[in-house]
Amino acid sequence: MTPSALSSALGRLGEVRPLIGMLALAQGYMSPDQVVEINEAQKKVDRRFGELAIEKGYLSVDQLESIISAQKNEHVLLGQILVQDGILSHDGFLLVLEKYRKSAGLSEEGYEAVKANDVEGVVSSILVGQPGAGKAAVRSWATVFMRSVIRFIDPGAAIDPLAEEQYKHLRGFVQRMKGDHRVTVFIAAEDDVFVDLARRFTNFEIDSFDEMASAAVGEFLNLANGLFTVNCSDEGIELDMQPQEHVESISSLPLGRPDALLPLLLPKGILWAGFCPGIAR
């Protein structure tokens, strides 16, 4: 595929509607041959894809309903455009999608830990009573953040629901995001926690809170937020991340009550992570 073909496809993401066949393929409900067969059949009879696929026994009613109610997925939409443009075959789309999922998931210890933990359940329980508990974006950020901690820092990381909410005097890192929404995300911790986090994230010898430790912690925050923006983009919400900043004390930021506040228990203590609406200057 040429760069211009990809750029053209990316530019049309907002204009296309997802096709049932491509979604069924992406979900693993139908094979490429079955999708092509139904597409061919549609050229001869004026009937909907879903009806024909159910009639043939390729899709169940439940599967069709789950496809229809599924949220917009940019990866599938992009694949759909490339198939329609004749750049990818249905088989090729499936191959690329599997490769993408594998690379996005990584088959490492951390990923196994993520799979083993009910991260969404744990996150939902800690968000109960917090201002952002009912907001999908807040739940999504909290889940991605905790998964990132488990995957890149400590497979044994957990939420400490009994942690005393005292983080404002602590050193912190903050990152603002603008675009379809305005959001400020911060992390705060004692230096020991940050040094340990930096060491685990980089595998470098880091013994004190120096420039390298600061760069490592900032980069970890950037990485977790980057994964969150990818999820948002996948659902049609664009957020631009601003460079992350280090502050000696979280209290120096005009933050209101966070929509979500996660007390994450790491080997050296609590790492606080907060998601606040608006841009804190």
Added chain:
Amino acid sequence: MEKKYTALLCDDSAVVRKMLRHILNESPVGTVFEAIDGNQAVELYRQHRPDIVFMDIVMPGKTGIQALSEIRAHDPSARVIMASSTGTSKNLKSAIDSGAVDFIQKPFEREAVLKLIRRILEGEWE
């Protein structure tokens, strides 16, 4: 392995540059230049014309996309790989439209980076 290539790493994070440098140690890249922002990257590119560039997108001041455009205006054959933790479709489109040869998402995976270098510098495909 003959260390015959030069690379420019542009990222405002010292730790990212160090991590990437570690990976490049295992590649045919022998000389590595480092830039901490887009301005420095453009300047270092003009001076050394490295064989390959790894460019972060989100940086204070000049963004990676702006630096990419300036480098490509100076040298249309420049081989610049955009590297970011945010692989949104918008970023990807901007990178391609500005002339990036590829896009790699952070965190860097050793094998993926080495494979990319082999493909771009030596024309080796999987």
